[in-house]
Amino acid sequence: MFINKIKSEGLSHLSYLVGNDGHAFVVDPRRDCEIYVEEAVKAGCRITHIFETHRNEDLISGAPVLAKLTGARVLHGPNAAGNVAYADTTHEGDTFEFGNLRVEVLETPGHTDDSLSFAVFDTDFGDDAVGVFTGDAMFIGDVGRTDFYPDRAEEVAGLLYDSLRKILALGDQALLYPAHGAGSVCGDSMADREFSSLGYERKYNDKLRISSREQFIKAKIAEHHYQPPYFRLMEKLNLTGADPAPRITTPVPLSPDEFRSLPEKTVIVDTRTVSAFLGSHLPGSLAIPAPMIPAFAGWYIEPGQPVVLVAADPAQARVASQHLIRIGVDNLEGFLTTDMPEWSAGGLPFHSLPVMHVDDIRERFRNPPDDWQILDVRSIKEYRQESIEGSVHAYVGELPQTLDQLDRNRHYTVMCASGARATIAASVLERAGFSRVDVFLGSFGAWKATD
Template identity: 45%
Template sequence: MYFETIRSPGLAHLSYLIGDGGEAFVIDPRRDADVYLEQAGSEGMRITRIFETHRNEDYVIGSRELAERTGATIHHGAAAPFDYGESIREGNTFDAGKIRLRALETPGHTDESLSFALYDGSTGDDEAIGVFTGDALFVGGVGRTDFYPDRPEQVANLLYESLFDKILPLGDQTIVYPAHGAGSVCGAGLADRDFSTIGYERHHNPALQQGRDEFVRERLNEHHYQPPYFRQMETVNRQGPAVLGHLPTPRPLGVEAFVEAASAGMLTIDIREPEAISGALVPGSLAIPLGMLPSFAGWYLPYDRDIGLIVAHPGDIEPAVRSLVRLGYDRLVAWLNEGLHGWEMSGREYQTVPALYAGELKARMEGQVPFTLLDVRGRSEIEQAAMPGATEIYLGELPQRLNEIPPQRPITTFCGSGRRSIIASSILLQHGFAEVEVCLGSLAACKAVGCPIDYRD
């Protein structure tokens, strides 16, 4: 038996390649699908089937991309109206050599959610050795159930039944292979491990310690953010994503050509590190450091505009393209050749975002100096450690809530480390706010220098 976990950082997405007897299956592939072809080819296996555990909300599924290149059959749940692939039901089985997958209908996160129990025919028994749980069961948590606001109690109950009546009965020996790890937006409280066992989760996963009423009540009370791109993902993943064939290749443009393209409607995204962005920023550009693209590009970028990148090094272009393509952004047309250095030498104007040292922030807070501290962290983070007197607006919601920012200047953007803060600063500059600062280091630095912090644990 061949088994490989394919990790996609940023989205905390986990997909799987399994095979035996020269045949391979892929579960929940990502859109940049070359990795599956390379690994299957290196093992002398042919990919024959692709399984989707559910209609994903947070990334573009790679099933059609991979099927186009392999001829594999795509399988997904029957409870959603997919425009491609084949629907399967409870109990359907699929074999590759001595491997057998058995489909389990496990709704709750989404109506058509499936899990796949894995069996090894060479053992001679019928105990599952693993289960691919999609977004039903995670390591340390369970899937969110807020995608059906018209029937929240029903879907929470469905998830409870999927877990307790379908997945847990597979037995404590069964290894749990979820579709996401820690950092995913599809669940809460996920452990920083990629796999577990049903036995371990049965005893340590907080959600599995609850009776039905408590389980349902907690799901209803959970708070999750829903980026606007989720709706796009739901539509694309139901209809079937466009097949790219290869990754987009942005072309290098000099300053004048880059400016011309931006004037014609191209969006300018600066993916450099916060410290570099703070020193020089192309006016009108949106700053999203490379590692933050999977989490925040979908909050701000439309799908009907070309995108141009500002990078620190040409080597950053490919990972940026991969991150954006996984979110459905295919119109990646250009990057600024020579970067900000070329921009500066051209004599064109650039903006700066003054960096505020955490020690100075502490002095301001203790001296009650007039300014606006804009905390863009999420609700769960602020519930643990709040900054006294801060204006709290979640980063993803900032463009719609600018009218809530107090008039005191300067505005100092603040988060956990400074990476989200620089995104917030660029948004404020785009909307004409003056005297914008960024607190590099933010909460981590504040803890180090002893800023007043309201710990709420």
């Protein structure tokens, strides 16, 4: 018997291949799903079942593709806000056996109406569960968000409370296997580790330590989560079944002439480091460093919009392409690695963004320039906890929708926690025609470090 965890970096998505007695099942496969077949072959197993814990919002499910590759049966929960075209419906109490490994289905709504958890038992060693796959109902250090049904906020928060108690009833000995780890947009307070037990979470997970159903509901309603526009596309594709992922290889390299002949609507995504972008970048490009693509690209790229990458090298372009394909951005026209000095030597245009040190910001407070404003682009939760007096707030992801609320004649210094999100935001402002923009590098971290 084995459990292999397969992590998709950036999304912090966790999926699992579980095998025993020559048979295997997969929990929550990602879109580029060949890895599950490869790992099952190595283990001498055949994948016969695919279990989905819920309809994902932040990535495309690989279940329909994996089912075609393997002939496996896909199982999904009831109440999925529509028919899951590629899956059979499974319910509370259904069981599936793989040799001496038994899987029992628990209906655990709250995060979504169709949420399921799958308890695992080793029938050769007692009656207690050895582990449970909780999807987005319970995480390590946190629990699932409940903001997808705003008109039923109290109801779904209460459903999650009940579901968590059902999971905890499996016993402290059971190991916890969630669908996401730290860094995912599906939770705020996940621990930076990927191993735990129900007993440990019962003792140390703050949300699970709330004993009152009423207080739990109140705490969940008070949370604030962001929903990127691409979530709606993910929900639709995870009902109907998305096309197989384009084979993830390095995108086609483009010459400067090919790059300049691209359609005007093409989105240029600069996947290099923050410092590289700040130093010099192509006019009109979006700064989204490759590791940050899963969290932020879906805010700015519309479905079907062609995309070109600017990357430091082919390896970086490949990683960026992988992240984009997992969230349904398939129209990759290619990538450009032209070094900026070489680019400018050909008389081609480039831009740069001024960078401010904390000492520069201190001096600006002493002698404020005309029409100067600090723009804080962190989450509203971060901003409300601590902020610089006199700053204004606009979340980086929602910035394109709030540009009309900003005075284009003002001078904006953009800040976040370190400068990374601030650079993304500054690139959005620059693309929109704001001409007086700079970045507070170090941002709130530097502000606090220097008192």
